[in-house]
Amino acid sequence: MTLPTEPIGSVPRTPELLAAMAAHASGELDDAGLATAQDLAVRDTIARLEEAGSPVVTDGEQAKPSFATYPVAGLDRLAPDGVVIPFADGHTRRLPRLTAGPLRYTGHADRYLAAAKRHAKVPVKQAVIAPSALSLLYPADGIDDYPREAFLDDLANEAEAEIRRCLEGGAHVVQLDFTEGRLSLKLDPSGRVLEQFVALNNRVLERFTEAERARIGVHTCPGGDLDSTHSLDVDYAELLPRLLRLRAGNFYVQLASEPDPDKVLAVIADHLPTDVRVFVGVTDPIDPRVETPEEVRDRVLAAARHLPADRLGTCDDCGFSPFADDTSTSRETAFAKVRARVEGTALAAAALGV
Numbered sequence: 001m002t003l004p005t006e007p008i009g010s011v012p013r014t015p016e017l018l019a020a021m022a023a024h025a026s027g028e029l030d031d032a033g034l035a036t037a038q039d040l041a042v043r044d045t046i047a048r049l050e051e052a053g054s055p056v057v058t059d060g061e062q063a064k065p066s067f068a069t070y071p072v073a074g075l076d077r078l079a080p081d082g083v084v085i086p087f088a089d090g091h092t093r094r095l096p097r098l099t100a101g102p103l104r105y106t107g108h109a110d111r112y113l114a115a116a117k118r119h120a121k122v123p124v125k126q127a128v129i130a131p132s133a134l135s136l137l138y139p140a141d142g143i144d145d146y147p148r149e150a151f152l153d154d155l156a157n158e159a160e161a162e163i164r165r166c167l168e169g170g171a172h173v174v175q176l177d178f179t180e181g182r183l184s185l186k187l188d189p190s191g192r193v194l195e196q197f198v199a200l201n202n203r204v205l206e207r208f209t210e211a212e213r214a215r216i217g218v219h220t221c222p223g224g225d226l227d228s229t230h231s232l233d234v235d236y237a238e239l240l241p242r243l244l245r246l247r248a249g250n251f252y253v254q255l256a257s258e259p260d261p262d263k264v265l266a267v268i269a270d271h272l273p274t275d276v277r278v279f280v281g282v283t284d285p286i287d288p289r290v291e292t293p294e295e296v297r298d299r300v301l302a303a304a305r306h307l308p309a310d311r312l313g314t315c316d317d318c319g320f321s322p323f324a325d326d327t328s329t330s331r332e333t334a335f336a337k338v339r340a341r342v343e344g345t346a347l348a349a350a351a352l353g354v
Contacts, residue, residue, distance in 0.1 A: 003300065003313060003349040004056075005342055006279060007049065008219055008252060009127035009175065010067060010319030011060030012331045017041040021324065038063040043119045048331075052339040056123050056172055059116035067177055067322040068129050069096065071105040071162065072137070083136045085183065089228035093323065098137040101146030103154040110165040123172035127319075130176040130218070131159035131204055132197035152200065159204045167212060173250060175217045176201065179318075182222050182231040182239050191238070198242055205247040217250030217279075218243070222257075224318035227286050227328040232257070236264045241271045248276075254317040255281040256291070256299060265306035278307055281317035282344060283337040285329055290336045296344020301351060309354045314345045 013021070020037035023029035029037075045060035064070040072078060075096075082097035113126045138151050166174045178201065184193040205213060220243055223230035236258065244251065253268065255261050268278055282299045283291050300314055320334040321327070 002354045003309065003345050003352070004277070004279070005054070005314040005345040006056045006125055006173070006252070007054060007058050007338060008316050008319045009058050009061050009177070010064075010321045011045050011049075011058075011062070011334050012321040012327060012329055013060075013062055013324060014041040014044055014331065017062060018324075018327070039115060042115055046116060046119045048335050049338060050121060052335050053342040054122070054338055055342075056125050057116070057120050058125050058127065059112050061112070061127065061319065061321070063112060063115070065324050067127065067319060068133055070109070071107065071129060071134065071158070072096065072103075074106050075104075077101075078137075082139075085223070085230055087223065087225060087228040087230050088232065089226070091226055091228065093225060095136055097139050098143065098151070101143060101151060101154070103134075103137075103151055103158065105158045105162065108162040108165050110162070110169045113166055113169050113171055117170060124170075125173050125175060126166045126169075126171040127175045127177055127219070128159075128162055128166065130178040130180070130197075130201055131155050132178065132200050133180045134159075135197070135200055136180065156200070156204050160207050163204070163208070163216065167215060171215070173215050173217055175219050175250075175252060176248070178218050178243070178246075179221050179223050179230075181220055181243055182234050182236070185234045185238050186231045191242070194239070194242055198245060202245070202247050213247055214249035214275075216248050217252055218246050218248045219252040219318075221254035221281070221318040224286055225323055226326055229257075229286070237267050240264070240267045244268070244271045244273055244276070250277050250279060250313075252279045252315045253281060255303070256284040256317050257281070257286060261299070261302065262306070265303055269306045272307070272311070277311050277313055279313035279315040282314045283316045283341045285316055285318050285320045285334070285337065288329070288333060290333060291340045291344070293340050293343035293347055296340055297347035297351065300345060300348035304348070304352055309352050314341055314348075316341060
């Protein structure tokens with residue numbers, strides 16, 4: 001396939017894994033038992049992605065507690081009362097708050113990559129959380145004996161190490177999840193917070209060579225959790241010009257659920273950096289209806305009216321279950337949407353003659 005297509009990351013956890021997670025939380029299952037359940041879920045997820053024809057797979061984030069907080073899971077210097085993320089349907093998610101320094105990751109995403117590669121027959125993509133998201137762990141009133149600049153130094157070093165370990169571990173591409181970018185404009189319409197986020201992420205990305213950055217991507221979306229979003233009402237035109245200043249080789253842009261995709265594509269075309277590939281979202285994980293391959297094809301062809309075909313790819317709008325307890329979408333629906341994306345992208349490639 002000459003138009004590349006990739007998943008974003010998470011897939012709903014298997015029923016067996018969800019049961020094992022509950023048993024582990026209640027003390028009825030030990031760590032080894034949970035690890036076995038996670039590995040079985042990863043194996044099943046990768047097999048089903050490959051059966052759907054996906055030329056690139058992920059582990060479906062089966063072993064992550066959430067896409068955002070996995071690097072600090074179990075850290076002994078966190079309080080539960082951190083930043084609150086409100087969603088359009090009224091529910092919220094809350095980040096932890098760092099109470100003392102220094103910041104050190106409790107684990108890096110290359111362990112998920114290694115687990116996935118044991119089962120995969122095709123290239124494996126690894127999603128990591130953007131350092132800008134984890135910068136929200138630092139409290140507004142500061143931490144005694146641990147100034148914010150020292151925290152950001154530690155965070156940048158940890159984020160760099162995680163990306164580098166994934167690249168060295170053989171990841172097809174490393175994707176930074178940057179869903180807080182669009183949200184930042186809702187919380188601060190002046191754009192100052194977004195500028196800080198972009199600067200921090202570039203502080204990390206600029207440590208990599210051009211060849212390495214060609215294997216690094218950034219994902220943007222308005223959030224997706226329990227069939228709701230946190231910032232779909234924020235105009236993409238306010239985000240994308242600044243987002244595209246990130247020093248990455250690939251951008252994964254939620255588009256299928258946008259009310260005016262042509263407007264978004266025109267903004268991307270006007271600000272597209274040299275030698276960057278844009279993967280446009282062609283399936284909507286929040287919509288329970290499975291797209292047809294023909295619908296996907298038409299979405300790709302619409303994108304190709306704005307972007308060169310050799311700089312175009314496709315993806316899902318978002319992960320299907322970024323938080324482990326999100327069961328709003330079934331695994332069957334998720335894999336059906338993946339198959340539609342793969343088949344529709346192939347139809348579009350044929351229509352474009354590429």
